[in-house]
Structure formats: C-alpha cells, structure tokens
Amino acid sequence: MAATHCDYRFISTGQDGVSNVKESSTQTEGKVQGHGPRLSKVNLFTLLSLWMELFPRRESQRRDNASVQVTGLVVVHEQRILGLHCSGAELHAGQVAVIRHGSRLKGCDLYFSRKPCSTCLKMIINAGVNRISYWPADAEMSLLSDKSEATGSHLQEAALDAAAAERLKSCSRLHICVLLQPLANSMLQFVEETSRNSDFLSRMAADDPSLDVPELFRKECWRNWNRFSKIFVIDDVEVHQELLSKMNLENFCTEPYFSELRQHMRDLIRILASVAASVPVLEHEYGFYETEPTTSGYRTLSQDVVRHCIIQAAILSYRTEDPKVGVGTVIWAEGKLPQCDGTGNMYLVGCGYNAYPVGSEYAEFPQMDDKQEERQRRKYRYIIHAEQNALTFRSADVKEEENTMLFVTKCPCDECVPLIHGTGIKQIYTTDLDSGKVKHDISYIGFNRLRDIRKFIWQRSSVVRSASEQTATHLSNGNLKSRRQGDVDSQCNKRLKN
Numbered sequence: 001m002a003a004t005h006c007d008y009r010f011i012s013t014g015q016d017g018v019s020n021v022k023e024s025s026t027q028t029e030g031k032v033q034g035h036g037p038r039l040s041k042v043n044l045f046t047l048l049s050l051w052m053e054l055f056p057r058r059e060s061q062r063r064d065n066a067s068v069q070v071t072g073l074v075v076v077h078e079q080r081i082l083g084l085h086c087s088g089a090e091l092h093a094g095q096v097a098v099i100r101h102g103s104r105l106k107g108c109d110l111y112f113s114r115k116p117c118s119t120c121l122k123m124i125i126n127a128g129v130n131r132i133s134y135w136p137a138d139a140e141m142s143l144l145s146d147k148s149e150a151t152g153s154h155l156q157e158a159a160l161d162a163a164a165a166e167r168l169k170s171c172s173r174l175h176i177c178v179l180l181q182p183l184a185n186s187m188l189q190f191v192e193e194t195s196r197n198s199d200f201l202s203r204m205a206a207d208d209p210s211l212d213v214p215e216l217f218r219k220e221c222w223r224n225w226n227r228f229s230k231i232f233v234i235d236d237v238e239v240h241q242e243l244l245s246k247m248n249l250e251n252f253c254t255e256p257y258f259s260e261l262r263q264h265m266r267d268l269i270r271i272l273a274s275v276a277a278s279v280p281v282l283e284h285e286y287g288f289y290e291t292e293p294t295t296s297g298y299r300t301l302s303q304d305v306v307r308h309c310i311i312q313a314a315i316l317s318y319r320t321e322d323p324k325v326g327v328g329t330v331i332w333a334e335g336k337l338p339q340c341d342g343t344g345n346m347y348l349v350g351c352g353y354n355a356y357p358v359g360s361e362y363a364e365f366p367q368m369d370d371k372q373e374e375r376q377r378r379k380y381r382y383i384i385h386a387e388q389n390a391l392t393f394r395s396a397d398v399k400e401e402e403n404t405m406l407f408v409t410k411c412p413c414d415e416c417v418p419l420i421h422g423t424g425i426k427q428i429y430t431t432d433l434d435s436g437k438v439k440h441d442i443s444y445i446g447f448n449r450l451r452d453i454r455k456f457i458w459q460r461s462s463v464v465r466s467a468s469e470q471t472a473t474h475l476s477n478g479n480l481k482s483r484r485q486g487d488v489d490s491q492c493n494k495r496l497k498n
Helices: 041-053 093-105 118-126 149-170 187-196 199-207 213-232 237-246 257-277 303-319 386-392 417-423 462-471 476-491
Strands: 072-077 080-086 109-112 131-134 175-177 286-290 328-334 346-353 403-408 427-430 454-460
Touching: 041 072, 041 080, 041 109, 041 131, 041 213, 041 257, 041 303, 072 093, 080 093, 080 346, 093 109, 093 118, 118 149, 187 213, 187 257, 187 303, 199 213, 199 454, 213 257, 237 257, 257 303, 286 303, 303 328, 303 346, 303 386, 303 403, 303 427, 328 386, 346 386, 386 403, 386 417
Parallel strands: 109 131, 131 175, 403 427, 427 454
Antiparallel strands: 072 080, 072 109, 286 454, 328 346, 328 403
C-alpha cells in the first residue's frame, strides 16, 4: 500500500503498484529460489517476533503491570538474526535489546510484536538502529479499554506515551513502520501440508497406526488459531481502526487497504497456527525425552520451552532454499548474567536453515533428490545444512562452562554430527525417524553413536511406553523392541493422508 506518510510502509504487490522490497535470506544473498514457496524475510522475522511474545514464562518472569503488554523482538543485522527476545518481569523488550547488545544495535533492524513504548524508543533510537517494524494491532502500552476505572488512568498514560513516541519518531531519521508482505499464492496450503507431515506427527503415526493424525493436526490448528487470533488480531473492525488512528496509522484505515492489512495479518496467524500444530501439545503423552537418561551437570528444560524452541526452528525451515526438504535449527545457551529477558537466562547463539552457498545463482547447483538416478546431479553435496548455517552465522560463541542446546527439526546427519560435537554443544533436541539409517546420499548412523552430548528426541512418555509394553505380546530374546522398531521404519516414510 502506498502510504501517505513515508515512514510507514505496507509492502504489497497489489493494485497500488508498490513492489516488494529486495528479497534475501538470513544467511545467503537469496538469489536461489526453490521450487516451492518460501517465507519472505519480512514475514519470517515478523512471525518469529510474534512467537517470541508467547515464550513460556515462569511465575517470576511475569509482569505485575497489566497495562504493559509482553512484547516479542527479533534483532537483525544485515539479514542475520542476532537476538530473539521478549519482555521480562521488569524490563521491556527494547530495554532488553539495549542490555544484551548495546552499541551493536547500530545499523540493526528491529521487529517488534507490538509498537514499542517511548521509554524503549528513545534508547534504541539513540543506539543508531536502522529501522523498527511492529505488528499493527495493540501497542506495548495498551490502548484498549475495558471501561473500568483503573483502565481509564492506564489509557491516559498510554495516550501520553503514544504522543511521545510519535514525537521521537518525527524528530529522528529512524524508519518506524509496519512491514508486512502478502504470501505466495500456495504458501498457506504448502505450510499446512508440510506441517501435517512433520517428523513429529509422523513419529506418532508410526507408533500408533490407528491414531487419526490428520484429525489431531486439524484440531491443533483450530485451537492455535483461536488462541493466537485473540492475542494478535482485533476482532472488532471499528476498534482496530481506532487503534491504528491512535498509533498515527490513519493511512491503513481506508479501504481497500484496511481489509488487505487484516487479511495479511490473518494469513500470517494461520501460518503460525499450522507450524505450531506440527508439534502438538500432548501433556503426559508425547514430549522430548532423553534417549539415555543421565544425571550430568546441566538442567533439563521444561517441555513447553523445548517445544517453543523447536517451533522457532520449524518457522525458519520455511525460508529454506532446498526445493524439497526444509530444515530449521536454533541454538540457545543458558548464561550466568542476571535475568532480564522473559527467556530467563537463555540467550540466542545462532539459527539457520538449509540453503545453497552464499552468492549462488538459481540453478547454478544441482537440485535433484535421491529418487533420481544420476548421482552427480544430486543436491546433497552442495546444500549447506541448517545446523551448519546456524554454527557458521552464530551471533555468540559457544562457551564450555555454559549449557548450549541445539534444536533441529530433523535428525542430524553424519556430516553435521562431528561439527555439533566439536563445537561443544551439550544437548540436542530433535526427532530420530532417520537415526541409524543410510538414505542413499546421506547417512544418519553417527547420531546414535554420540556419547558426550545429551540427546532428547520426540517420543512417547515413559509412563505411556510402559503401559503400552505391558499390554503388548512379549517375544523371546528381546524381540519386542526389534519388532516395534520395524513397525516404525515401515511407517515413518509414509505421507499422512488428509
């Protein structure tokens, strides 16, 4: 949409004639385009900021002031993600960014899940950031009213804050804007199909062939949509228009731009709902459990935090340059600094997805898969794996004394296992559908042989496994386990039907 105020930009290729900004990925120059649809970098960073707002929080991390809303933030420098943050108990997301990055914020782009308050703006403007983008719903200092007396005083403060934020914006050279891009025509369908056929749901289908996994996925999508849309999309059209006006976004309130804006917002929430449904919430049934339980040093993360980080990786996988298989990775560490972030002591080390080398032109490298006979024309010798990109473009070093954890949407292959081990990563969270196998050009044998790294895979809980094994027919010579593994192997490569 062609905005009436140059600092607010709604990126579109609709009837207004404004073209998309130049595409590039977080780790390559983005010249390679896969056969399938991809998330634009703007939508990728926006989705990650929304998801960071939902980071699971302990009671000590919750805010007492209800008028200041939890906000997610993605810090990007030259298309590389430097930080994933959310508000802490005492600090806003922008303040957390200043503490974590300081002068390194200069030249960065910041993606907020809500319009930041003036307290944050004055510091991040002073740090010399390049641009601030925010989700066009309610602001960090809430502008919504529930007609109560307490809310009335909060609204007065929020209005003063909004005015101060506008003055800070108008008196600086910083671009403070709304950046959204329409999705590729088949993107919604593509995300729903690939999420429904994720390794996590495939594991469940292999464990229990009678389970209606597509129906489970549908219910999870619907549950996620109901939850996320209440948080990120304002149902009342008039209220939404009023909020946009209060945030000096009157240019979005006219038609057809307002309807287009809301449609793009809903589309992105549908993407988020589908990706989150690929790792369903099944308390006491499925989760990430250690393959060889130990009592060694570092603590084990809660299931909700692990799931949150795995879904971050799954979001990244939709930016892949691999035309067929999308893989995403995030690496987090637990530091020793005082807690200021809503993530507690956790901080981002790096993230990535599988892609061709930097600067690659489209079709410069082979893109055939293992089903095609001509081995010299297959892609596997040229694709940079998600784990490799996360380690190459990491924003922080891996420290020996800290618990560093890698979350990846597929089992690490033999090409990546030595890199993960040599880097000093302490824990891996993933699936194991391919573990122990050799699949044409790729081997997954090394993952099982890892001994110095704690491995947590998506599987049934020990309680459910014990109950299942007690009711199963026990064969002699320990063949029960072998038979179950054979059933898994025969099921895991089947695509789940609608």
